[in-house]
Amino acid sequence: MPRLPSRLVRLLILGCLGTAAGCGAGSDAPTTEPVASKRLVMGMMPKLVGIPYFNACERGAREAADELGIDLVFDGPQTDSADQQAAMIDLWIGKGFDIIAIAPNDPVRVAPALKRAREAGILVVTFDADADETASGRDLFVNQASAESIGNSLVDVLAEGIGGKGTAVIVTGTATAANLNDWIAIMKRRLKEHYPEIELLPTLVPNEDQNRARQMTADVLNAHPELDGILGITSLALPAVAESVAASGRSGEIFVTGLSLPNVVRPYLENGTVKKFVLWNPVDLGYLTVAAAKQLAEKKLNNGVQPVGRLKDVDVSEDTVILGPPIIFDETNVELYDF
Known part of the structure; x- marks a missing residue:
């Protein structure tokens, strides 16, 4: 418990001691109103x-x-x-x-x-x-x-989107955030055990900096034309990734998913850059x-x-x-x- x-x-x-003292005070003890x-x-x-x-x-x-x-x-x-x-x-x-x-x-x-x-x-x-x-x-x-349900859901959505094979990258947030690191470890395990044909590039760590996340995404798009999917696993990372992919003209070609809010991601659903994403x-x-x-x-x-x-x-x-x-x-x- x-x-x-x-x-x-x-x-x-x-409080208990005060109550006990009041009970033993006798009939002449003054009465008091309950204290809020x-x-x-x-x-x-x-x-x-x-x-x-x-x-x-x-x-x-x-x-x-x-x-x-x-x-x-x-x-x-x-x-x-x-x-x-x-x-x-x-x-x-x-x-x-x-x-x-x-x-x-x-x-x-x-x-x-x-x-x-x-x-x-x-x-x-x-x-x-x-x-x-x-x-x-x-x-x-x-x-x-649970960390398992989040990590597994992210990987399953990615795998569905790229057909179970290809090259992908994770864009995270703060390097020391315990929840993000737990999810990444679970995601890597899920990929290894269930989707061995998906290759994961080194994780990008922009911290909670949306401009940096956009730039890092643009850089990885240029460096890896073979890229099939990107996971932005913070509420700032996913829209930054989506914006970079849309700006590159590769919406619909690269599967973009991750974690963010419906009100934030809605424009990228409407323009076809994001098909599915995860949150609570x-x-x-x-x-x-x-x-x-x-x-x-x-x-x-x-x-x-x-x-x-x-x-x-x-x-x-x-x-x-x-x-x-x-x-x-x-x-x-x-x-x-x-x-």
């Missing part, structure tokens, strides 16, 4: 602010915060900097936040700051990407989908992060499949919560989603 942070344990003990519960203050930090994916996460987070009576601060670095994330965590510790949720840019470099938060009695949650569990001591990881609902991920943190703080988050707020069939296992399987988007269903 997910751990309850020491700060909340102390509050519960003090303090609103939880939660800081939620994306890998970086200002991009559509984390804007969608913020939308869901604020929905849950409003619904559950949580004071939410949603903020983060302007670039994918783990050092800036660590500095902001320390700032939030000093302000006495009750909960800190973070999508780490580096699972190791943010861990000491998260450990300091835990030692201060703050409940620590990761979402989208995990921190080093041992070094950080984090309480809960809210995962959008980031609005729901933001909502789940806040709602699960609240349930954990109240010691109401138990193992098993259960509703969490408005979300049904959420899988909770020890210290991990999974939103659900990834979604495959194409022209038949993309209009059903608005994020």
